[in-house]
Amino acid sequence: AQSVSQHNHHVILSEAASLELGCNYSYGGTVNLFWYVQYPGQHLQLLLKYFSGDPLVKGIKGFEAEFIKSKFSFNLRKPSVQWSDTAEYFCAVNKGGSTLGRLYFGRGTQLTVWP
Amino acid sequence: DAGVIQSPRHEVTEMGQEVTLRCKPISGHDYLFWYRQTMMRGLELLIYFNNNVPIDDSGMPEDRFSAKMPNASFSTLKIQPSEPRDSAVYFCASSRQQGVHGYTFGSGTRLTVV
Numbered sequence: 001a002q003s004v005s006q007h008n009h010h011v012i013l014s015e016a017a018s019l020e021l022g023c024n025y026s027y028g029g030t031v032n033l034f035w036y037v038q039y040p041g042q043h044l045q046l047l048l049k050y051f052s053g054d055p056l057v058k059g060i061k062g063f064e065a066e067f068i069k070s071k072f073s074f075n076l077r078k079p080s081v082q083w084s085d086t087a088e089y090f091c092a093v094n095k096g097g098s099t100l101g102r103l104y105f106g107r108g109t110q111l112t113v114w115p
Numbered sequence: 116d117a118g119v120i121q122s123p124r125h126e127v128t129e130m131g132q133e134v135t136l137r138c139k140p141i142s143g144h145d146y147l148f149w150y151r152q153t154m155m156r157g158l159e160l161l162i163y164f165n166n167n168v169p170i171d172d173s174g175m176p177e178d179r180f181s182a183k184m185p186n187a188s189f190s191t192l193k194i195q196p197s198e199p200r201d202s203a204v205y206f207c208a209s210s211r212q213q214g215v216h217g218y219t220f221g222s223g224t225r226l227t228v229v
Contacts (some may be wrong), residue, residue: 032217043221044158094217101165101210102171
């Protein structure tokens with residue numbers, strides 16, 4: 001079945017460690033890609049998005065993501081995490097066609113950063 | 116822009132009671148989505164509307180759930196009768212331009228059915 005896969009359910013890091021969260025999707029054709037963040041007790045907020053052009057996208061708070069079309073991947077990275085990055089991170093895909101307008105979300109990755 | 120506005124923020128109700136959740140999308144957004152989030156199942160799409168018309172309600176768990184969008188600025192999600200397993204956070208989101216810019220989510224309604 002077509003889907004959005006986030007490989008890690010829970011990632012635990014110490015402050016200043018580097019972060020990479022995996023996201024793969026299985027839709028063909030043109031897609032728009034997103035990462036959302038949900039801080040504890042809050043709603044989902046857009047972290048960054050990719051439509052076209054440079055496959056390396058920079059978002060807020062030092063996050064970036066790289067779109068690798070051949071691998072159907074859109075991994076999220078941050079060179080040095082902070083305690084305040086503790087949150088759940090969701091990858092999402094807009095795949096157009098008959099479902100234009102709808103985002104397909106992954107199951108989310110919980111990131112815990114220890115001070 | 117006030118963003119997507121949901122009410123109430125918290126709702127505690129007894130099993131069997133009717134619950135109505137409300138959402139006001141961002142003005143100019145033509146898509147509206149209702150999601151449910153639980154620890155067990157994560158984020159689930161319940162239903163979405165385009166220009167006030169329901170497009171896909173296949174995520175609505177049972178006939179006890181219904182959603183309406185009588186106009187471009189208001190939507191409701193109703194559960195009747197409510198059950199303890201309906202306890203969750205319900206998010207509304209809206210978007211424009213066919214979602215290519217992503218969604219804007221509301222702050223959610225935390226529903227507890229006792």
